Amino acid sequence: xxxxxxxxxxxxxxxxxxxxxxxxxxxxxxxxxxxxxxxxxxxxxxxxxxxxxxxxxxxxxxxxxxxxxxxxxxxxxxxxxxxxxxxxxxxxxxxxxxxxxxxxxxxxxxxxxxxxxxxxxxxxxxxxxxxxxxxxxxxxxxxxxxxxxxxxxxxxxxxxxxxxxxxxxxxxxxxxxxxxxxxxxxxxxxxxxxxxxxxxxxxxxxxxxxxxxxxxxxxxxxxxxxxxxxxxxxxxxxxxxxxxxxxxxxxxxxxxxxxxxxxxxxxxxxxxxxxxxxxxxxxxxxxxxxxxxxxxxxxxxxxxxxxxxxxxxxxxxxxxxxxxxxxxxxxxxxxxxxxxxxxxxxxxxxxxxxxxxxxxxxxxxxxxxxxxxxxxxxxxxxxxxxxxxxxxxxxxxxxxxxxxxxxxxxxxxxxxxxxxxxxxxxxxxxxxxxxxxxxxxxxxxxxxxxxxxxxxxxxxxxxxxxxxxxxxxxxxxxxxxxxxxxxxxxxxxxxxxxxxxxxxxxxxxxxxxxxxxxxx
Amino acid sequence: xxxxxxxxxxxxxxxxxxxxxxxxxxxxxxxxxxxxxxxxxxxxxxxxxxxxxxxxxxxxxxxxxxxxxxxxxxxxxxxxxxxxxxxxxxxxxxxxxxxxxxxxxxxxxxxxxxxxxxxxxxxxxxxxxxxxxxxxxxxxxxxxxxxxxxxxxxxxxxxxxxxxxxxxxxxxxxxxxxxxxxxxxxxxxxxxxxxxxxxxxxxxxxxxxxxxxxxxxxxxxxxxxxxxxxxxxxxxxxxxxxxxxxxxxxxxxxxxxxxxxxxxxxxxxxxxxxxxxxxxxxxxxxxxxxxxxxxxxxxxxxxxxxxxxxxxxxxxxxxxxxxxxxxxxxxxxxxxxxxxxxxxxxxxxxxxxxxxxxxxxxxxxxxxxxxxxxxxxxxxxxxxxxxxxxxxxxxxxxxxxxxxxxx
Numbered sequence: 001x002x003x004x005x006x007x008x009x010x011x012x013x014x015x016x017x018x019x020x021x022x023x024x025x026x027x028x029x030x031x032x033x034x035x036x037x038x039x040x041x042x043x044x045x046x047x048x049x050x051x052x053x054x055x056x057x058x059x060x061x062x063x064x065x066x067x068x069x070x071x072x073x074x075x076x077x078x079x080x081x082x083x084x085x086x087x088x089x090x091x092x093x094x095x096x097x098x099x100x101x102x103x104x105x106x107x108x109x110x111x112x113x114x115x116x117x118x119x120x121x122x123x124x125x126x127x128x129x130x131x132x133x134x135x136x137x138x139x140x141x142x143x144x145x146x147x148x149x150x151x152x153x154x155x156x157x158x159x160x161x162x163x164x165x166x167x168x169x170x171x172x173x174x175x176x177x178x179x180x181x182x183x184x185x186x187x188x189x190x191x192x193x194x195x196x197x198x199x200x201x202x203x204x205x206x207x208x209x210x211x212x213x214x215x216x217x218x219x220x221x222x223x224x225x226x227x228x229x230x231x232x233x234x235x236x237x238x239x240x241x242x243x244x245x246x247x248x249x250x251x252x253x254x255x256x257x258x259x260x261x262x263x264x265x266x267x268x269x270x271x272x273x274x275x276x277x278x279x280x281x282x283x284x285x286x287x288x289x290x291x292x293x294x295x296x297x298x299x300x301x302x303x304x305x306x307x308x309x310x311x312x313x314x315x316x317x318x319x320x321x322x323x324x325x326x327x328x329x330x331x332x333x334x335x336x337x338x339x340x341x342x343x344x345x346x347x348x349x350x351x352x353x354x355x356x357x358x359x360x361x362x363x364x365x366x367x368x369x370x371x372x373x374x375x376x377x378x379x380x381x382x383x384x385x386x387x388x389x390x391x392x393x394x395x396x397x398x399x400x401x402x403x404x405x406x407x408x409x410x411x412x413x414x415x416x417x418x419x420x421x422x423x424x425x426x427x428x429x430x431x432x433x434x435x436x437x438x439x440x441x442x443x444x445x446x447x448x449x450x451x452x453x454x455x456x457x458x459x460x461x462x463x464x465x466x467x468x469x470x471x472x473x474x475x476x477x478x479x480x481x482x483x484x485x486x487x488x489x490x491x492x493x494x495x496x497x498x499x500x501x502x503x504x505x506x507x508x509x510x511x512x513x514x515x516x517x518x519x520x
Numbered sequence: 521x522x523x524x525x526x527x528x529x530x531x532x533x534x535x536x537x538x539x540x541x542x543x544x545x546x547x548x549x550x551x552x553x554x555x556x557x558x559x560x561x562x563x564x565x566x567x568x569x570x571x572x573x574x575x576x577x578x579x580x581x582x583x584x585x586x587x588x589x590x591x592x593x594x595x596x597x598x599x600x601x602x603x604x605x606x607x608x609x610x611x612x613x614x615x616x617x618x619x620x621x622x623x624x625x626x627x628x629x630x631x632x633x634x635x636x637x638x639x640x641x642x643x644x645x646x647x648x649x650x651x652x653x654x655x656x657x658x659x660x661x662x663x664x665x666x667x668x669x670x671x672x673x674x675x676x677x678x679x680x681x682x683x684x685x686x687x688x689x690x691x692x693x694x695x696x697x698x699x700x701x702x703x704x705x706x707x708x709x710x711x712x713x714x715x716x717x718x719x720x721x722x723x724x725x726x727x728x729x730x731x732x733x734x735x736x737x738x739x740x741x742x743x744x745x746x747x748x749x750x751x752x753x754x755x756x757x758x759x760x761x762x763x764x765x766x767x768x769x770x771x772x773x774x775x776x777x778x779x780x781x782x783x784x785x786x787x788x789x790x791x792x793x794x795x796x797x798x799x800x801x802x803x804x805x806x807x808x809x810x811x812x813x814x815x816x817x818x819x820x821x822x823x824x825x826x827x828x829x830x831x832x833x834x835x836x837x838x839x840x841x842x843x844x845x846x847x848x849x850x851x852x853x854x855x856x857x858x859x860x861x862x863x864x865x866x867x868x869x870x871x872x873x874x875x876x877x878x879x880x881x882x883x884x885x886x887x888x889x890x891x892x893x894x895x896x897x898x899x900x901x902x903x904x905x906x907x908x909x910x911x912x913x914x915x916x917x918x919x920x921x922x923x924x925x926x927x
């Protein structure tokens with residue numbers, strides 16, 4: 001089986017395969033152009049006959065659970081990334097598979113982190129055929145150099161849920177690392193030594209996988225309250241000594257930036273929002289985890305406090321700064337997708353206004369609406385933006401795949417999407433003629449804030465009108481690009497071979513772009 | 521094997537810089553090795569630039585290695601030239617085109633509330649300095665540069681003066697003390713530097729010597745037409761005692777600054793936040809500067825995280841009569857500007873007085889009065905200063921009198 005076949009040019013002008021790892025795929029047709037047909041897939045029926053009446057689903061170890069779950073060649077194994085760089089479970093699963101000489105697995109993580117670097121050795125020895133999810137750091141490099149056997153697929157958080165629900169991806173075995181669980185499989189992320197807040201990224205896995213294994217290092221007597229995942233989805237429960245490294249679980253970018261350049265981006269972004277009338281009593285915003293996004297939140301807080309306004313809700317990533325806003329009465333609800341620090345976890349556990357969500361509620365594009373399009377202000381990052389406001393978050397300008405999509409694509413549906421980015425990083429201009437990899441169509445990206453000027457998407461005539469008399473340096477994106485090139489020089493494009501090594505999916509499951517093998 | 525010259529920086533934490541190592545050889549042409557984090561985008565460009573510079577200096581046989589952490593072309597050029605000059609005797613200079621904005625003169629009495637120190641051998645801090653809108657930037661060749669890096673810093677500072685846009689900030693350079701400082705002038709005076717800071721000033725002769733050297737250099741460059749201002753820094757007990765002589769040493773001295781770290785050490789004490797120990801010195805500098813008709817400028821505040829402490833210090837500084845202060849971090853600029861700027865109350869009071877002053881003038885009255893109160897001339901003068909400042913800082917429209925109604 002070839003990795004891919006039948007290349008076509010999609011609606012974004014990108015050349016993409018329509019056969020991927022032996023299965024048909026739909027090329028991107030435009031924002032809101034593709035409508036799915038048919039039904040959600042149904043998980044297999046179960047019966048209480050097959051489960052212990054006393055509710056005890058404990059097995060002695062993970063290997064036993066994987067064997068009982070029927071682990072065999074070619075299966076799809078899923079894990080979640082709530083432990084971020086402190087995950088000890090994902091790699092363990094494949095170590096066991098390797099010991100058992102299982103081959104050609106597909107790993108379906110909700111995201112990967114530097115701690116998953118050991119997976120490269122399982123990719124090399126054939127234990128893993130390919131990854132669908134995100135390929136960060138070492139895994140991205142491995143993929144970009146054409147070493148992965150199957151074709152990689154990059155999806156957003158919402159796209160991951162959609163792919164499972166639509167039947168694009170069938171999870172054979174879901175391994176859910178749970179900071180606290182009971183023997184029945186009820187589990188949560190708010191308690192326990194590996195507390196991570198919530199388990200929303202594992203929801204699709206629990207609902208749709210054939211077999212579900214909950215792995216915990218904090219077993220409590222039934223009932224485990226709250227149950228963020230119902231034990232009724234769970235086949236087996238396994239207790240390990242340690243499932244995550246706490247200081248790495250909560251080590252997200254949790255400090256406000258000290259970089260004066262980034263602070264300037266944050267100040268201008270918040271001033272832009274204010275002057276454009278995007279901030280009002282009862283508005284909503286997407287809070288980010290990056291240093292710049294955190295600083296913008298602090299500027300928002302100052303504005304709200306001064307005018308005695310409140311945000312109706314903030315969509316998280318939460319951390320101490322957002323929690324502080326909630327506790328100071330500046331935000332009424334946090335609708336949280338992941339918690340980045342201990343304050344976030346504490347608040348989620350104790351404060352009924354700090355609500356855990358999932359990719360189903362927030363991001364799934366094949367649902368009856370989702371939360372992301374209701375958000376007033378969305379602040380995001382990007383590795384590159386082009387003169388048509390298209391943006392890239394997965395590859396660097398040298399062509400290497402280095403990041404996952406996360407919720408980035410899904411949040412583009414917010415009412416005003418702002419990208420604060422430096423005009424150039426070291427010598428690398430961020431604004432290009434054409435992005436190396438298309439991840440977000442320009443029609444959804446409204447404002448680019450750089451330290452040398454702010455560009456408003458010409459489609460947003462409303463914003464342009466509102467900022468007509470602003471003292472902020474409003475420029476065209478072409479002017480910004482020229483300014484960067486005057487300082488840095490004109491960058492050469494990366495050199496690729498023809499071989500496709502991964503594809504980027506759009507939120508509706510269509511193929512938005514291809515990532516090619518770098519030419520070394 | 522010839523001598524190997526190295527310049528620049530590499531390693532963890534180094535950004536926007538490069539490390540160059542150069543060895544001249546007798547044969548085999550130019551053997552260039554580039555290891556760059558932006559190799560894909562700019563690898564060819566770096567090679568082309570390297571050959572251009574080597575050929576400019578008539579070097580056709582050498583081993584040269586560049587470890588690049590994303591340096592801009594002006595940095596690469598400075599590093600290569602500095603390496604060459606370590607082992608080749610030449611008068612030639614590889615100059616970059618001077619940006620039009622860097623040909624602008626600055627006014628003698630322009631605002632100098634904030635002047636941001638930039639270490640002269642650290643390119644990453646220079647490139648974006650202007651976007652934070654300090655009144656002035658100081659490319660520092662003195663204390664902020666390690667002794668063994670002082671030569672190479674000159675080329676970087678020179679190239680920065682030519683090719684970095686500081687977005688309207690006055691382009692200042694702090695030269696070294698003594699003979700080295702006079703040599704430094706060769707690298708900055710021809711490139712439209714706006715102002716020279718002279719460290720550790722104790723005598724008028726230091727300023728006269730600098731001016732003499734400037735004059736000599738200017739005479740060699742017919743294109744140089746802009747004034748070059750001088751800001752002496754007094755940093756010792758003797759400097760403080762001689763501060764009026766220093767302030768009055770030449771017509772192009774526009775400000776007198778005080779450096780408190782060295783001063784407090786010199787008088788045998790430590791610097792405190794309240795500044796009791798430097799009260800005399802600071803008052804002396806203010807008085808000397810005012811007597812000479814120039815701007816008194818305060819020392820830096822060194823805790824970059826303590827914004828409240830900075831604000832208090834600026835308020836004290838303003839109360840003592842200073843017109844500005846040094847910054848060591850861009851975050852300090854905004855606080856300094858906000859605090860030195862006239863307050864709304866001050867502007868309001870000044871508007872009343874200035875309005876009354878103009879009315880009195882129109883009526884040909886010699887005395888200015890507000891209601892039944894007579895306003896003394898120095899009060900009027902101060903009010904005029906406040907209004908001018910408010911206009912300069914965009915806190916008041918220039919034509920405010922057209923719409924002003926006296927209450």
